[in-house]
Amino acid sequence: MPSNATTVKPPTLRIMLFIHSLHAGGAERVAVDLANQWHIHGHDVIVVTQTDASGDVYELNRHIERVALNTAGLSGIMANLRRLYVLRKALQRYRPDIVLGMMTTASILSVIASTGLRTRVIATEHTHPPSQNLSSFWLKLRRRTYPRAAKVVALTRDTASWIVNHVPGSDMAVIPNAVHWPLADSEPKVTPPSRNGRCRLLAVGRLHTDKGFDILIDAFRDLAQVFPDWDLVILGEGTERERLQAQIDAAGLADRISMPGRVGNMRQWYQACDIYVLSSRVEGLSNSLLEAMACGMPSVAFDCETGPREIIRPDIDGLLVTPVEDPQALAAALSGLMHDKQARKTLASRAVDVRDRFSMRRVLSLWQEVFNDIQHHEKKE
The missing domain is CATH 3.40.50.2000 (Glycogen Phosphorylase B;)
Structure with missing residues (x-):
């Protein structure tokens, strides 16, 4: 009736x-x-x-x-x-x-x-x-x-x-x-470079000490020789650009780590990369982590005091890393996923649940x- x-x-x-x-x-x-x-x-x-x-x-x-x-x-x-x-x-x-x-x-x-x-x-x-x-x-x-x-x-x-x-x-x-879904494009639109058979880690955020990109660069330095077919991309702009670039150059990784700046066509970049990394020392609630997971990216994040733990369900749709600010711990978590393509697919298939949860x-x-x-x-x- x-x-x-x-x-x-x-x-x-x-x-x-x-x-x-x-x-x-x-x-x-x-x-x-x-x-x-x-x-x-x-x-x-x-x-x-x-x-x-x-x-x-x-x-x-x-x-x-x-x-x-x-x-x-x-x-x-x-x-x-x-x-x-x-x-x-x-x-x-x-x-x-x-x-x-x-x-x-x-x-x-x-x-x-x-x-x-x-x-x-x-x-x-x-x-x-x-x-x-x-x-x-x-x-x-x-x-x-x-x-x-x-x-x-x-x-x-x-x-x-x-x-x-x-x-x-x-x-x-x-x-x-x-979470934005589907992600809308805005300016500036920057086309990701061709993969040429290579894999990519992706990090996104202001180039600021809070985001821990210096820790991520140290972690990738430990991974670079073990995974010669992987690169790291850091998207964003900020006051730490020169210092981070100097760190990259000192590590001899200028050909493996790129910082293209801020881009507006984020969905294209999420789809062009293989693992999302959130290396923040502190967070509120990360919009970029939500977006990456909505796009089906397996994600790894430091379990900082707030934020990632309310998004990632550990070992279900992503990995939480402790201790925070430890490049070796971050490298170890990333290494496991970089080695295991099936594990990446499993996490990615569940990550898209954030479209409903958020x-x-x-x-x-x-x-x-x-x-x-x-x-x-x-x-x-």
Whole structure:
């Protein structure tokens, strides 16, 4: 018999996302993804940044209003007072139901700027707090402001536990990043070089010490002679390029390790390589690891304090390596997979489960639960 039940559509919300910029970065990408999806689902979305649009890497839906506060590059207490002033003006002008502060300082500023307004603030943490380089000033402000936020969202359970213990009074929720599937191409498009019968390890990320590419280079140096038909590709840009290139040259591996820079056609690169390696010392929740697994890549990652362990199911769809920051341990794990093509195929066949486990549909439903909870508490007040 047909059901008489009707689906109740969630109320339309005016949602403001506040983030420093839309330049390259994981949180920036997540902000654009969420903004675009919420717009598609009928919400009124505004994205507020401190920078203008000239350096944008990620593309907002053209119907989403983009507001630039032009407060980037300022420093000191007066600069932050200026940021609070112009952000509060934006809140008063647009009167959002919910403000999403993307990352720690944006979250703190959002809570303070919304004081006395009806806007509800959701603070978010995109990196594990112990790995952040925050001054005592911002640490104190986080302890004062997060308990005033309507919700604090962490990417992982471990980060949520840390905040509960170190920022008491925070109302926590855990929402991971969604995996992009199918992966969309963007600029710059760089064609992977021909394999010519060779195999490849692939690593992706900012060229920054947190990503541990120096450890990966040391590990590959130990593997290079044993596996003469394997190469290593590191995709990304950052401040550590010169130092990493010097390390590669000193190891005599310039013809085996390449750093082509940032590319936009990631799916083509994932498909052109054989094993994905995440050598990070610290992680939030790795978008590149999710993408690699969605593309069917067997993956090896250090079991750092947060992140990979919530994505990889050990020996089912990838390998977790301990101790962290140990190039010999990483080399040993990689060696086993490089030797065993069938093991790579087995892990790859199960890795694609992340398409469902971290689907946008599931992530949006978790965000809707947060919105519903905030509105429920608002009605009780």
